[in-house]
Amino acid sequence: MLFAWIALAAFVAVALALDLRGHGGRKMSTRTALGWSIGWTAIGVAFALVVLLIQDGAAASEYLAGFLIEKSLSLDNLFVFAILFTFFKVPDAQRLKVLVWGIAGAIVLRTIFILVGAAALDAFHATTYVLGALLLFTAIRIARQTDEEMDPDHTLVMRILRRWLPLADDYDDDKLTTRVDGKRLATPLMAALVMVAAFDVMFAIDSIPAIFAITRDTFVVFAANAFSLLGMVSLYFLLDGALDRFRYLNVGLAAILAFVAAKLLLVDVWHPSIALSLVVIVAALVVAALASVIVERRDVRRSGPPPGPPGATPVAADDEPAAAQTDAKPSDSATVA
Numbered sequence: 001m002l003f004a005w006i007a008l009a010a011f012v013a014v015a016l017a018l019d020l021r022g023h024g025g026r027k028m029s030t031r032t033a034l035g036w037s038i039g040w041t042a043i044g045v046a047f048a049l050v051v052l053l054i055q056d057g058a059a060a061s062e063y064l065a066g067f068l069i070e071k072s073l074s075l076d077n078l079f080v081f082a083i084l085f086t087f088f089k090v091p092d093a094q095r096l097k098v099l100v101w102g103i104a105g106a107i108v109l110r111t112i113f114i115l116v117g118a119a120a121l122d123a124f125h126a127t128t129y130v131l132g133a134l135l136l137f138t139a140i141r142i143a144r145q146t147d148e149e150m151d152p153d154h155t156l157v158m159r160i161l162r163r164w165l166p167l168a169d170d171y172d173d174d175k176l177t178t179r180v181d182g183k184r185l186a187t188p189l190m191a192a193l194v195m196v197a198a199f200d201v202m203f204a205i206d207s208i209p210a211i212f213a214i215t216r217d218t219f220v221v222f223a224a225n226a227f228s229l230l231g232m233v234s235l236y237f238l239l240d241g242a243l244d245r246f247r248y249l250n251v252g253l254a255a256i257l258a259f260v261a262a263k264l265l266l267v268d269v270w271h272p273s274i275a276l277s278l279v280v281i282v283a284a285l286v287v288a289a290l291a292s293v294i295v296e297r298r299d300v301r302r303s304g305p306p307p308g309p310p311g312a313t314p315v316a317a318d319d320e321p322a323a324a325q326t327d328a329k330p331s332d333s334a335t336v337a
Contacts, residue, residue, distance in 0.1 A: 004054055012226045016104055033238035040231030047227055061274040062215035066224030068281045069256060073207050074228050076253055078236050080199050087152045088192040094174055099233045102196035109200050110225045113208045118218045131209035132264030135257050138206045143254035157198040167191055213260035214277060245296055252288025256281055
């Protein structure tokens with residue numbers, strides 16, 4: 001099993017390096033992002049076969065359920081990243097670097113949380129109920145969240161950062177610090193990285209208890225987290241500009257977290273199968289996605305077609321130009337001209 005841990009850690013390190021260098025630090029096109037997203041997702045799903053070979057079918061099923069949970073929660077992470085990038089006006093050329101370093105930090109932090117959480121669960125059975133209560137609170141918070149509630153400038157981390165670390169107004173290429181009037185200042189890029197790291201901690205607190213409700217196997221937990229995070233870079237650029245269309249994603253995520261919270265809180269009396277967990281996860285995501293699409297199309301129909309450019313010729317009901325519906329003669333038109 002030690003060899004499996006070493007091989008997995010080495011693969012994750014190489015994958016992160018590939019994700020950074022594979023795009024040359026540039027913003028990905030939609031086609032490129034789609035290809036990488038499909039590739040990372042396929043690799044993540046295929047790793048279930050590796051778990052099947054080195055362990056058994058039960059562990060492979062637990063991995064798939066955990067992978068789906070962490071992948072769905074990573075979508076919520078992307079909303080926060082998008083808000084942070086907008087707030088700090090991170091240039092497109094730097095967003096890939098912030099994403100990769102943020103994801104690398106998330107993997108390290110989640111590894112620590114996994115080890116600490118596993119030790120706590122083994123030592124104290126009551127930890128299960130604490131994690132269940134934490135997940136239930138998180139589910140309620142996510143279900144009630146709105147875009148207006150997320151203001152990075154009002155967070156505790158940002159207030160501390162502004163107090164202890166003077167910030168420059170402008171970027172200096174990809175530098176984390178710069179010198180202005182002889183003073184050393186942090187650039188907005190460093191502020192963005194610090195905020196991403198801070199939210200990584202919050203995401204770890206939310207996601208690790210969720211997967212511990214599925215399995216206590218630390219190898220499976222780490223693998224599910226690592227593979228779900230590896231595809232976030234490509235997924236961000238694929239969904240960039242369209243994240244606000246998934247208006248009911250938070251409801252679907254809340255339903256998933258509420259389900260796993262119930263598993264932890266009722267661990268002594270209720271033991272749902274992994275198959276049921278997979279059904280609940282997939283159903284919650286599908287219903288949330290379909291509801292988002294249906295409501296979006298309804299809103300578009302209600303708002304009507306977008307207005308044409310100024311001076312455009314109005315269109316009659318039968319799609320013929322309005323001028324063609326009149327009885328004006330060519331000679332009359334020429335006279336008017």
